[in-house]
Amino acid sequence: MGIKITSLFLIFSIIIITVWGIYMIHEYPGKVAKSRKHPQLRAIQVTSVMGLLIFPLWIFALIWAHSNAIVGKLYNQGDFNENDEEQITPEPSIVSSEPKVKIESKPKAENKD
Numbered sequence: 001m002g003i004k005i006t007s008l009f010l011i012f013s014i015i016i017i018t019v020w021g022i023y024m025i026h027e028y029p030g031k032v033a034k035s036r037k038h039p040q041l042r043a044i045q046v047t048s049v050m051g052l053l054i055f056p057l058w059i060f061a062l063i064w065a066h067s068n069a070i071v072g073k074l075y076n077q078g079d080f081n082e083n084d085e086e087q088i089t090p091e092p093s094i095v096s097s098e099p100k101v102k103i104e105s106k107p108k109a110e111n112k113d
Contacts (some may be wrong), residue, residue, distance in 0.1 A: 009078075016084055018103060022052070023052075026048050026051055026058055027045075027048065028048070029044055029045075029047070029048040029058065029064070029065040030045035030048055030061075030065070032062070032065040032066060033045070033065035035054075036065065036066075036068065037067060038066050038068060040064075040070055040071065043071070043078055044061050044064055044065050047060060047061040047064070048061035048062070048065075062070065067098040084105040
């Protein structure tokens with residue numbers, strides 16, 4: 001009876017340590033990005049955890065964390081400032097299908113003094 005309990009304890013311990021180790025390895029790109037103060041930290045963390053399902057995503061997240069590249073826009077290391085906010089694109093003007101009505105104004109009366 002004692003050997004069965006010991007065996008089960010060892011099996012569950014190995015499973016728990018393996019799952020914990022895999023999770024810690026997949027968190028590594030997020031830790032690298034955080035230590036390098038990467039501007040897209042959260043995106044790298046999400047991509048690395050998604051790497052649990054699709055392994056190439058983890059490799060991509062690791063390369064992304066080390067590269068300081070911003071995915072989605074061109075980036076030069078000298079052009080980036082942490083305090084800069086994303087520029088908000090202006091809303092497009094509303095196009096109306098109704099014809100514009102010209103309002104005629106009365107000519108101003110000139111003062112004849």
